[in-house]
Amino acid sequence: MIGRICGSSIPVARWLTMPKVLVSDPIDQVGLDILSQVAQVDVKTGLSPSELAQIIGEYDALMLRSGTRVTAEVIEAGQKLRIIGRAGVGVDNVDVPAATRRGIVVVNSPEGNTIAAAEHTLAMMLSLSRHIPDANASTKSGGWDRKSFVGTEVYKKTLGVVGLGKIGSHVATVAKAMGMKLLAYDPFISAERAEQIGARLVELDILFQEADYITLHIPKTPETANLINAETLAKMKPTTRIINCARGGVINEQALADAIAAGKIGGAALDVYDQEPLQADSPLRALGKNLILTPHLGASTTEAQVNVAVDVAEQIRDVLLGLPARSAVNIPGLYPDILEKLRPYLQLAETLGNLLSQVAGGRLEQLTVRLQGELAAQQSQPIVVAALKGLLTQALRERVNYVNAMIEAKERGIRIIETRDESVRDDYAGGSLQLVATGSNGEHRVMGALLGDGEIRITNVDEFPVNVPPSRYMLFTRHRDMPGIIGKIGSLLGSFNVNIASMQVGRRIVRGDAVMVLSLDDPLPEGILAEITKVAGISDAYTVVL
Ligand SMILES: NC(=O)c1ccc[n+]([C@@H]2O[C@H](COP(=O)([O-])OP(=O)(O)OC[C@H]3O[C@@H](n4cnc5c(N)ncnc54)[C@H](O)[C@@H]3O)[C@@H](O)[C@H]2O)c1
Numbered sequence: 218m219i220g221r222i223c224g225s226s227i228p229v230a231r232w233l234t235m236p237k238v239l240v241s242d243p244i245d246q247v248g249l250d251i252l253s254q255v256a257q258v259d260v261k262t263g264l265s266p267s268e269l270a271q272i273i274g275e276y277d278a279l280m281l282r283s284g285t286r287v288t289a290e291v292i293e294a295g296q297k298l299r300i301i302g303r304a305g306v307g308v309d310n311v312d313v314p315a316a317t318r319r320g321i322v323v324v325n326s327p328e329g330n331t332i333a334a335a336e337h338t339l340a341m342m343l344s345l346s347r348h349i350p351d352a353n354a355s356t357k358s359g360g361w362d363r364k365s366f367v368g369t370e371v372y373k374k375t376l377g378v379v380g381l382g383k384i385g386s387h388v389a390t391v392a393k394a395m396g397m398k399l400l401a402y403d404p405f406i407s408a409e410r411a412e413q414i415g416a417r418l419v420e421l422d423i424l425f426q427e428a429d430y431i432t433l434h435i436p437k438t439p440e441t442a443n444l445i446n447a448e449t450l451a452k453m454k455p456t457t458r459i460i461n462c463a464r465g466g467v468i469n470e471q472a473l474a475d476a477i478a479a480g481k482i483g484g485a486a487l488d489v490y491d492q493e494p495l496q497a498d499s500p501l502r503a504l505g506k507n508l509i510l511t512p513h514l515g516a517s518t519t520e521a522q523v524n525v526a527v528d529v530a531e532q533i534r535d536v537l538l539g540l541p542a543r544s545a546v547n548i549p550g551l552y553p554d555i556l557e558k559l560r561p562y563l564q565l566a567e568t569l570g571n572l573l574s575q576v577a578g579g580r581l582e583q584l585t586v587r588l589q590g591e592l593a594a595q596q597s598q599p600i601v602v603a604a605l606k607g608l609l610t611q612a613l614r615e616r617v618n619y620v621n622a623m624i625e626a627k628e629r630g631i632r633i634i635e636t637r638d639e640s641v642r643d644d645y646a647g648g649s650l651q652l653v654a655t656g657s658n659g660e661h662r663v664m665g666a667l668l669g670d671g672e673i674r675i676t677n678v679d680e681f682p683v684n685v686p687p688s689r690y691m692l693f694t695r696h697r698d699m700p701g702i703i704g705k706i707g708s709l710l711g712s713f714n715v716n717i718a719s720m721q722v723g724r725r726i727v728r729g730d731a732v733m734v735l736s737l738d739d740p741l742p743e744g745i746l747a748e749i750t751k752v753a754g755i756s757d758a759y760t761v762v763l
């Protein structure tokens with residue numbers, strides 16, 4: 218039987234077992250079509266956080282814009298949630314730390330609406346300069362008033378750009394072409410970058426004092442909240458006009474309304490507000506032609522909505538299919554191109570982390586990740602995250618993933634040390650990875666490498682050289698290197714009907730201490746470990762399940 222779901226023909230049986238995606242804000246149909254290839258898609262907009270919390274439990278993914286608030290309560294209720302996709306830039310309406318703790322990947326579309334937001338900013342600046350909204354309203358209501366709407370030119374005026382990122386840079390470039398002089402404030406960009414755009418990087422106070430127009434393109438952070446307040450407004454010229462198409466809350470709205478009403482600044486154009494929708498009794502609603510208000514329309518162009526819908530829907534689809542997301546805001550450094558290159562190393566790191574947690578046992582206090590030889594030239598952070606994921610697998614099972622491994626480790630008080638040494642040369646062209654765990658059972662270490670075909674080799678366990686591929690079931694022993702031990706272990710396993718796939722002994726000196734590593738086809742039956750430790754010369758035996 219064929220069911221028709223959002224334009225695609227999917228057999229009903231398959232549809233019923235598909236993951237479910239909730240779309241909680243208006244999203245372009247092209248995004249819904251992409252999601253429908255792999256999921257059941259429900260569109261339910263206008264939900265409050267508590268309404269969302271009530272239904273989110275049945276969904277594997279959530280797609281939203283700025284109209285939905287994803288609180289910690291929503292995330293807690295979203296027990297099946299794997300991904301939250303923000304079809305836009307700002308993720309300040311999502312409790313990202315709560316999502317990270319739960320291992321939920323949060324993605325956005327960092328560039329899909331850049332041009333739309335920049336063009337809206339420029340439209341706001343020109344509308345404010347020429348009183349277009351009020352002149353339009355007056356004319357439409359029957360008037361022909363040319364005297365009240367005399368404007369000013371932007372040509373040769375100074376534009377102060379706060380936040381010279383993607384949107385700020387585009388605004389600056391177009392403003393430059395209109396003959397404006399540019400000042401910029403952004404503590405995270407270089408003077409050279411500002412110069413390329415034609416802007417002079419200055420301190421914030423200089424920008425406030427000298428700019429005729431100030432445009433904000435910063436995220437809302439503890440540093441930027443309330444950036445424009447009564448004190449900073451007092452530094453501006455009485456003709457200065459402010460445009461905010463970034464985030465509400467970076468301007469103190471009461472202070473702005475007071476300054477405009479008192480003629481202390483020239484005016485403002487706002488697209489974003491402290492509380493959205495803008496409160497009915499906001500002091501901003503009472504002001505006249507020197508204040509323009511739009512209802513968060515910066516990203517509302519046909520082109521931008523297609524861009525962000527495709528960008529985010531593709532990422533949700535990929536994550537639901539087990540593939541990486543290309544712009545996850547809470548996975549450090551894991552971009553697809555890097556991921557592709559590092560994939561075999563990530564597998565190695567995760568396997569060694571899992572092995573180490575079982576070799577070491579007990580409570581872990583510190584993990585040292587050593588990248589040696591060629592490996593030291595690779596980007597290390599994803600490798601560290603993969604090692605932590607492996608290390609925590611025994612404790613957290615599927616609850617740990619690339620999103621939350623770092624935070625879970627930190628919450629358990631595990632210190633992470635990373636070292637790299639390109640000068641170490643061994644038999645492995647791709648270099649070696651060594652993991653050292655320090656904890657309640659002292660210090661333990663494992664080392665591994667990749668063969669030319671990408672196959673993993675465990676090359677050292679607690680300073681004993683070995684050369685074994687990892688396998689699902691493994692048996693490790695510590696013993697005295699003496700005749701007869703290997704045979705006894707072999708026949709003991711045989712008597713319990715356990716098949717040995719491979720066996721390796723690692724020793725540093727003849728007849729000294731040694732390790733034995735066995736790869737087994739079957740899990741070890743209960744009781745066999747006790748029998749193994751009774752064998753003369755065996756000091757320790759433990760199983761590892763990878
Ligand atoms: N109105 C809308 O519909 C709309 C649409 C898109 C984006 N936005 C918002 O616009 C803002 C900018 O977006 P973007 O894509 O250009 O982001 P971006 O990350 O490219 O740029 C932000 C810039 O702000 C700078 N910055 C950070 N903290 C700062 C501080 N304390 N002081 C000065 N500069 C600081 C950063 O260095 C960066 O260069 C974001 O808040 C985004 O959410 C709004």
Ligand SMILES: O=C(O)[C@H](O)COP(=O)(O)O
Pocket residue numbers: 282283284304305306307308330513514515516517
């Ligand atoms: O951060 C963003 O991308 C903008 O604020 C756009 O928000 P919207 O998707 O709700 O229009």
